Amino acid sequence: MKFANYLTENFYDEMFDENDSPRPGAELLIKKIESLPENDLLLKQKAAETALLQMGNTFAVYGSEEGTEKILPFDILPRIIDNKEWLEIEAGLKQRIYALNLFIHDVYHDKKILKDKVVPEDLILSCATYRKQCEGLMPPEKIWCHVTGTDLIRDRDGRFYVLEDNMRCPSGVSYVLENRQVLKRTFPNVFADSNVRPVDEYPNKLLAALENLVPASVSNPKIGVLTPGMYNSAYFEHSFLAQQMGVELVEGQDLVVSDGFVYMRTTKGLQRIDVIYRRLDDDFIDPKAFRSDSMLGIPGIMDVYRAGKVAMANAPGTGIADDKAVYAYVPKIIKYYMDEDPILPNVPTFICRDDKDRAHVLANLDKLVVKAANESGGYGMMIGPHASVKERQEFAERIQKNPRNYIAQPTIALSRVPTIVDTHFEGRHVDLRPYILYGEEIFVLPGGLTRVALKKGSLVVNSSQGGGTKDTWVIGSDKKDNPVPSQSQSQSTSTDPTEDIRR
Numbered sequence: 001m002k003f004a005n006y007l008t009e010n011f012y013d014e015m016f017d018e019n020d021s022p023r024p025g026a027e028l029l030i031k032k033i034e035s036l037p038e039n040d041l042l043l044k045q046k047a048a049e050t051a052l053l054q055m056g057n058t059f060a061v062y063g064s065e066e067g068t069e070k071i072l073p074f075d076i077l078p079r080i081i082d083n084k085e086w087l088e089i090e091a092g093l094k095q096r097i098y099a100l101n102l103f104i105h106d107v108y109h110d111k112k113i114l115k116d117k118v119v120p121e122d123l124i125l126s127c128a129t130y131r132k133q134c135e136g137l138m139p140p141e142k143i144w145c146h147v148t149g150t151d152l153i154r155d156r157d158g159r160f161y162v163l164e165d166n167m168r169c170p171s172g173v174s175y176v177l178e179n180r181q182v183l184k185r186t187f188p189n190v191f192a193d194s195n196v197r198p199v200d201e202y203p204n205k206l207l208a209a210l211e212n213l214v215p216a217s218v219s220n221p222k223i224g225v226l227t228p229g230m231y232n233s234a235y236f237e238h239s240f241l242a243q244q245m246g247v248e249l250v251e252g253q254d255l256v257v258s259d260g261f262v263y264m265r266t267t268k269g270l271q272r273i274d275v276i277y278r279r280l281d282d283d284f285i286d287p288k289a290f291r292s293d294s295m296l297g298i299p300g301i302m303d304v305y306r307a308g309k310v311a312m313a314n315a316p317g318t319g320i321a322d323d324k325a326v327y328a329y330v331p332k333i334i335k336y337y338m339d340e341d342p343i344l345p346n347v348p349t350f351i352c353r354d355d356k357d358r359a360h361v362l363a364n365l366d367k368l369v370v371k372a373a374n375e376s377g378g379y380g381m382m383i384g385p386h387a388s389v390k391e392r393q394e395f396a397e398r399i400q401k402n403p404r405n406y407i408a409q410p411t412i413a414l415s416r417v418p419t420i421v422d423t424h425f426e427g428r429h430v431d432l433r434p435y436i437l438y439g440e441e442i443f444v445l446p447g448g449l450t451r452v453a454l455k456k457g458s459l460v461v462n463s464s465q466g467g468g469t470k471d472t473w474v475i476g477s478d479k480k481d482n483p484v485p486s487q488s489q490s491q492s493t494s495t496d497p498t499e500d501i502r503r
Contacts, residue, residue: 010156045075089152352405
């Protein structure tokens with residue numbers, strides 16, 4: 001298979017520049033692919049799919065008539081990012097997570113940012129993910145967002161933009177780790193010679209972030225990954241991460257509150273558990289504190305958490321920072337707490353609760369992407385240029401009925417990456433989800449999950465909407481060209497981030 005007839009068209013292409021020349025770091029891979037015997041690349045693609053199937057890395061599609069479990073589609077052509085470019089992304093993500101952590105803590109305590117009218121108070125208090133039960137909570141080290149998956153996109157201008165923040169139970173990192181294992185076997189020589197930054201340290205980094213939550217008085221802590229169970233769409237990931245970290249995989253029914261602590265039921269009796277990496281939404285954690293009909297949580301665990309006798313990652317209440325309407329204020333949030341301009345810009349956003357913005361959105365539905373504030377997975381979204389008149393009318397009615405619940409953004413021409421289609425290459429749109437861990441310091445996994453819209457012309461990359469994945473190669477050493485640390489990086493180890501709040 002050759003790239004001779006590959007068309008970049010009028011999009012930013014991640015592998016070729018506007019002159020059809022390979023971008024930095026892609027030369028070795030392109031040369032290798034074009035030197036392969038005919039059909040050899042297709043055989044490698046088939047072998048990679050077989051390997052992933054044998055690994056069992058599956059996900060569930062709710063409501064699918066084709067079966068519960070599926071292998072996420074995977075394309076063996078990686079997405080390549082030069083390390084110099086990655087360092088800016090890394091700095092921007094560290095800055096963003098640091099500021100959002102300060103914001104969450106402030107919102108549930110002094111509410112200074114609301115009193116100073118930087119973010120509208122009614123916007124926060126009306127948010128579906130605002131948890132009044134979390135007011136006054138003091139997580140260990142005052143860190144709320146221990147695990148974050150931030151979605152980035154690249155526009156025609158070649159610049160990365162933040163599309164949204166995922167700070168509740170972000171998923172997908174298991175695909176990053178397993179995809180990498182497959183690609184290392186698919187292109188071993190190219191991989192070695194390209195100096196691709198590793199991702200396999202993620203489980204150890206995650207474990208260290210969880211251990212950072214353990215009080216010094218606990219000498220032999222017990223850590224568990226809390227899963228909703230085998231029918232959850234990301235169950236493979238829950239079990240995979242527990243196995244990789246060497247910790248327990250537990251469901252709510254495995255845990256019980258007694259004598260002010262949380263215990264795990266074992267064949268040898270009750271055993272205390274000290275840290276829980278929860279993959280369960282706030283609503284279902286504790287039927288005594290949140291939804292009373294939850295059968296997945298642990299009755300009374302919020303009382304234990306509030307007393308500091310168990311730690312949770314992420315802390316309950318973090319969802320306030322990934323509400324899509326709150327997202328529009330993140331540049332102001334960064335400026336307020338850190339007196340810095342955002343390193344990574346937001347996509348321009350219209351907030352439908354604002355009369356002027358709403359009027360503009362309703363008049364331009366055929367040009368905009370409309371999103372529900374608290375939906376995910378590509379649901380509750382309308383891409384105006386691709387929507388029917390009926391769909392646009394339906395969304396207009398939804399916006400008018402509940403303007404607080406909707407935002408709108410211009411349609412972004414997502415960058416593209418060559419993808420195998422039948423027996424040739426075609427460009428497919430992609431986004432990028434890097435994973436950020438906040439423990440003793442803020443760590444950004446080099447690369448992250450590249451999600452690809454496999455349907456021609458589609459801009460929807462979500463796995464639940466037919467998207468697939470690619471491995472992401474950050475090319476180059478992390479020892480070179482490091483920028484001067486920003487304020488957010490230099491302060492990321494602070495044990496009391498709120499003491500440095502700025503107006």
